[in-house]
Structure formats: structure tokens, C-alpha cells
Amino acid sequence: MCQLAGGPCQYKGPDMKLAHAEMDIDxxxxxxxxxxxxxxxxxxxxxxxxxxxxxxxxxxxHRDIINVK
Ligand code: HEM
Structure with missing residues (x-):
């Protein structure tokens, strides 16, 4: 959120698809x-x-994070 809001922090973790894989998020x-x-x-x-x-x-x-219907 800090990075999205303009920084200066930089997110260095996994992308959102990978971070939420297999979590059954609807x-x-x-x-x-x-x-x-x-x-x-x-x-x-x-x-x-x-x-x-x-x-x-x-x-x-939401396209990367929601992974179940
Ligand atoms: C725009 C929406 C969201 C953003 C930006 C976001 C962002 C993140 C980030 C940055 C991480 C850490 C990844 C890592 O370093 O490994 C994470 C982990 C996680 N997210 Fe999300 N997330 C979002 C939505 C959701 C939703 C809707 C859920 C479920 C209700 C969720 C559940 C989790 C869980 C369970 C973890 C793992 C936490 C842990 O292992 O300590 N996220 N998320």
C-alpha cells in the first residue's frame, strides 16, 4: 500500500497471484x-x-487475488 500510494517504500515480496495462491479467496x-x-x-x-x-x-x-468463484 505504501508503494502504491507513491512510496518511498518498495515492495519486494512475491506478486499478488503467487502470494495468495491456494488460499481459496472469493x-x-x-x-x-x-x-x-x-x-x-x-x-x-x-x-x-x-x-x-x-x-x-x-x-x-482482485484479478490476481480472487481465485475461487
Ligand atoms: C488488494 C488486496 C490485497 C493485497 C494488496 C494483499 C497483499 C498481501 C501481501 C503483500 C502479502 C504478503 C506476501 C508475502 O510477503 O509473502 C499477503 C499475504 C496474505 N494475504 Fe493478502 N492481500 C490482499 C487481499 C487479501 C485477501 C482478500 C485475503 C483473504 C481474506 C488475503 C489473505 C492473505 C493471507 C492469509 C496472507 C498470508 C499471510 C501470512 O502468511 O502471514 N489477502 N497479502
Missing amino acids: KAHFNALVEVLQKSMSARGIPFSAQNRMLALLAPM
Whole structure:
């Protein structure tokens, strides 16, 4: 998330497909994560506009992370 938000940190771990392989993650799991992130960001006083920008950067990753229907 730090890297996506513009850095300066750099993620050096496995790609998202590999990191979540064989975890049976479905759409509901992914949506639950989004809800938790929203609550966490709100609790930190992060404005909705910035929250939405972060979530918009994460959203396309569902293609690599959701691996069961
Ligand atoms: C945009 C959404 C997500 C991002 C950016 C993300 C990112 C990551 C990253 C960076 C790791 C560490 C990989 C490594 O270093 O090996 C990880 C691990 C993991 N993720 Fe995700 N993830 C996302 C969604 C999810 C969802 C929806 C679930 C399940 C509800 C999930 C479950 C896990 C689990 C169980 C691990 C392994 C944790 C561990 O071994 O300590 N992730 N994720």
C-alpha cells in the first residue's frame, strides 16, 4: 500500500497471484477486506477522497487475488 500510494517504500515480496495462491479467496473475502480497510482508514481520520484513491489502486488486484468463484 505504501508503494502504491507513491512510496518511498518498495515492495519486494512475491506478486499478488503467487502470494495468495491456494488460499481459496472469493469475492466475499475480498469485499470483507475492503470494508476493514475503509473502517481502519476512517478510524485514522483519512478523508474519504483519499480512501477512495487508495481503494481504486487496490481494486484491480482482485484479478490476481480472487481465485475461487
Ligand atoms: C488488494 C488486496 C490485497 C493485497 C494488496 C494483499 C497483499 C498481501 C501481501 C503483500 C502479502 C504478503 C506476501 C508475502 O510477503 O509473502 C499477503 C499475504 C496474505 N494475504 Fe493478502 N492481500 C490482499 C487481499 C487479501 C485477501 C482478500 C485475503 C483473504 C481474506 C488475503 C489473505 C492473505 C493471507 C492469509 C496472507 C498470508 C499471510 C501470512 O502468511 O502471514 N489477502 N497479502
